[in-house]
Amino acid sequence: MGDGGVLRIGVAADSDSVRAALSEVAARFPLPPEEAGTVELVLAEAMNNVVEHAYAGRADGRMDLRIESGPDGLRCELRDRGAPLPEGRLPLGRAIPADIPLPDTPEGGFGWFLIRQLARDLRHVRRPVPGAGRGGENVLTFRLAVGPRPLDALSPGPAPP
Amino acid sequence: MELERRDSPEGTVLTVAAARIDAAAAIAFKDAFRDGTAGGEGDVVLDLGRVEFVDSSGLGAIVAAMKMLAPGRRLDLAAPGPAVGKLFRMTRMDRVFRIRDAAPARADG
Numbered sequence: 001m002g003d004g005g006v007l008r009i010g011v012a013a014d015s016d017s018v019r020a021a022l023s024e025v026a027a028r029f030p031l032p033p034e035e036a037g038t039v040e041l042v043l044a045e046a047m048n049n050v051v052e053h054a055y056a057g058r059a060d061g062r063m064d065l066r067i068e069s070g071p072d073g074l075r076c077e078l079r080d081r082g083a084p085l086p087e088g089r090l091p092l093g094r095a096i097p098a099d100i101p102l103p104d105t106p107e108g109g110f111g112w113f114l115i116r117q118l119a120r121d122l123r124h125v126r127r128p129v130p131g132a133g134r135g136g137e138n139v140l141t142f143r144l145a146v147g148p149r150p151l152d153a154l155s156p157g158p159a160p161p
Numbered sequence: 162m163e164l165e166r167r168d169s170p171e172g173t174v175l176t177v178a179a180a181r182i183d184a185a186a187a188i189a190f191k192d193a194f195r196d197g198t199a200g201g202e203g204d205v206v207l208d209l210g211r212v213e214f215v216d217s218s219g220l221g222a223i224v225a226a227m228k229m230l231a232p233g234r235r236l237d238l239a240a241p242g243p244a245v246g247k248l249f250r251m252t253r254m255d256r257v258f259r260i261r262d263a264a265p266a267r268a269d270g
């Protein structure tokens with residue numbers, strides 16, 4: 001993976017467009033399988049949240065994904081003009097509680113849990129958009145600690161004492 | 162989405178003939194699962210050997226599939242790849258489902 005590259009993609013808020021965007025990211029930032037899987041999963045969860053919740057199935061929604069590759073991984077920013085997050089903040093997300101009876105196994109709610117498990121430096125802000133009336137935008141930023149560590153890999157390291 | 166169906170001594174085996182069970186495929190997966198198990202009885206093994214990617218929507222669809230089965234019919238999962246296996250462990254699905262290394266052999270040997 002090249003260092004310092006930036007990818008910007010506009011994505012329509014539907015699940016097929018999210019798939020296409022994930023393919024584009026994978027092609028632009030080649031990674032070993034496990035890291036590629038982490039990137040794909042976190043970005044899928046973040047973008048599908050926008051599709052399903054911020055735009056709630058509205059057909060005309062759009063989002064903007066920006067990914068910058070750096071020495072500490074991929075810095076990601078996802079912006080949309082859909083609804084604010086519930087209570088205006090990031091949901092906690094959940095895993096399946098241990099020993100829950102099978103019929104009560106939840107079918108959803110894992111998305112934020114996975115994002116929180118796999119991403120670093122997770123932040124969300126809701127901010128006004130100039131000229132957009134009362135509308136605002138959601139800005140979700142996070143870092144995925146993947147890729148080569150050029151500073152570690154290429155430099156000889158500290159000189160021995 | 163296509164689920165290839167065959168019988169085995171350990172129940173009906175449904176092989177997911179797709180690389181992804183994700184938000185775009187979740188509804189089609191549930192429909193195909195319903196069709197593939199309707200009218201049958203006995204346990205079901207979902208063979209994930211060809212699946213490379215599952216997201217939380219796909220995971221929810223697999224849980225929904227389990228709940229579709231009549232009481233007493235169990236759903237096992239088989240042959241998840243590394244990424245899918247990791248997802249099951251992270252979300253503790255490995256406590257909900259029995260996860261087999263491989264799908265059962267064919268009934269005809």
